[in-house]
Amino acid sequence: MNDKTTSTQTEPIDRGFHAKRVSYQKAIFVRAVYFLVDSIALFPIVLISILSRFSPRPIEIGLGPVPTINSKYHKQALERVGYTCETFVYYTWYFTDDFDINIGRYCPRAFGPYIAYIFVLFRYKCIYTYFTGGPLGFTTLLARLEPFLLQLAGIKTVIMPFGGDVHVLTRGQNMLMIDAYAKDYPGFRHNKGRTEALIDVWTHGADHIVSGCDWVDFLYYWDTLMLSHFAIDTDNFEVVQSQQAPDKPCEPLRLIHAPNHRNLKGTKHILKAVEELQAEGLSVELSLVEGVPNTKLLEMIQSADVVLDQLVIGWYAMFALEGMASGKPVVCHVRQDFLDLYIGTGLLEPDELPLINTTISTLKDTIRQLALRPRSELHEIGLRSHEFVKKHHSIESIGKVFDNINREISLRR
Structure with missing residues (x-):
């Protein structure tokens, strides 16, 4: 890099679990721990999900828990067409912490999925989330049951990809992309089966599926096709x-x-x-x-x-x-x-x-x-x-698409 190429970095970059060359044993251990906790929590979670149906929910739409920049723009798009909504997370990434609710401030991240799920049950009528799953997405057993649990609770789900949540690399034809993933996210190789499973779970269990971008290479069904769901306040x-x-x-x-x-x-x-x-x-x-x-x-x-x-x-x-x-x-x-x-x-x-x-x-x-x-x-x-x-x-164009989706799933008639 010479004096005509400047490099700017103000924050240390933590690209997460998959950016490290994590051993398969460690990946299995993390999944096993969550499986054990999930097994203990399953009956209470089912019971609370059913009981929450009878509780009033003050907000129409929750956006989360993946902490993407686009959440705030999706919120603006939905508000522009008249919906009440909030962004919620239980952890954040380096490029933004601009979210309405950060549950991670009140509990360790390991417990975030369970606390966030209970929070969602009593607050939102619908959630917009990604193929990594809703608040239970990082768990093992409950992640695969989450669409069923949210249906028990009477909460609608709109599912969108953002990238790594659908990148099952054996499905695509882009060899450069496979090589790049191996270098940027070597731990991602342990996630293939889990990613495939969650794509299947949400493809069958979501109320509405949005696709677009390069994500079409990895999905086999969608209800709404867009160039991408990314929105920006022009x-x-x-x-x-x-x-x-x-x-x-x-x-x-x-x-x-x-x-x-x-x-x-x-x-x-x-x-x-x-x-x-x-x-x-x-x-x-x-x-x-x-x-x-x-x-x-x-x-x-x-x-x-x-x-x-x-x-x-x-x-x-x-x-x-x-x-x-x-x-x-x-x-x-x-x-x-x-x-x-x-x-x-x-x-x-x-x-x-x-x-x-x-x-x-x-x-x-x-x-x-x-x-x-x-x-x-x-x-x-x-x-x-x-x-x-x-x-x-624009906020207006994405808002119109989201409004059509919400009416289709009977969130609003």
């Missing part, structure tokens, strides 16, 4: 045109890349391409941002000319949306079969997607071409990108 983003000469290229071209897992995002290929272009004398700078709170990251995007998203998975995610909402051109690898699916189902018009498509092998040429294009052309791509996000991922 009202908070302003598109600003550079005051420098619009008919001249950016000098230097300022790139930003913010990987939460380097191999899955293709970071080493980005570093290599930028260093080679700099060695050729091209005026290009890269900001590599890791472990930074989301509010700080959004400020840093404003200072960039181009956002570099991900090169391995084959579709865009939250960082790309933040870049597009900011009016920045976004470089990302887009798999043709995904593009064909979303055009074929009518979710996209041909040539509507404003992403600058690239691959590991073409990235260097892509950056070179961007560095030579006039600022006005980059600004035009940024404007198209902003409008794309408003159409497909």
Whole structure:
């Protein structure tokens, strides 16, 4: 990394249990301990679930417990169409702690699933959660019974993927992705059977299933297909045109890349391409941002000319949306079969997607071409990108989809 590539990291990054090369024995031990506790707790949990049916629940929708950035945007989307809702977690990740209820403040994380489940029983009429499961998702036996338990309680469930919760790597065809997972999350290999089981459990037991993104590679059923369920508040983003000469290229071209897992995002290929272009004398700078709170990251995007998203998975995610909402051109690898699916189902018009498509092998040429294009052309791509996000991922557009889902499951008529 040279002096034209800056690296920013303000927080130590804890990528969780699977980021370590956990032994199979340790993984089995954790599951066995939870199985023992689950067996003891099963009868009381069933009884409390039944009794909770007769208790008034003050909030229509709970969003959790996985602590994703998108929870707050989903909450805004649901509130925009008139629902009462809260975000709840029992642990957090480094990039945000912006949640309404953090049960982990009041109990050890190991007991979080059980306390969170009882909390949910008496508070929400419906939960929006992921294929890792609701509050009982980290347990062993109860995780597989959770859809049944929530049905006993009379609580509706809307299930969505977020990534690793559905990535059964033997189902996909992306060898680069398998290699990246092995490097970023070696402990993930122990989770294949559990991930498959939870996909099956929720596919059969959820009231409604949402899919999209690259997740379609790993699921075999959905009720609603979207480009992705990611939402963003476009009202908070302003598109600003550079005051420098619009008919001249950016000098230097300022790139930003913010990987939460380097191999899955293709970071080493980005570093290599930028260093080679700099060695050729091209005026290009890269900001590599890791472990930074989301509010700080959004400020840093404003200072960039181009956002570099991900090169391995084959579709865009939250960082790309933040870049597009900011009016920045976004470089990302887009798999043709995904593009064909979303055009074929009518979710996209041909040539509507404003992403600058690239691959590991073409990235260097892509950056070179961007560095030579006039600022006005980059600004035009940024404007198209902003409008794309408003159409497909704004609070209003996602809120309409969620409202239709809620009416379909009779949460509201």
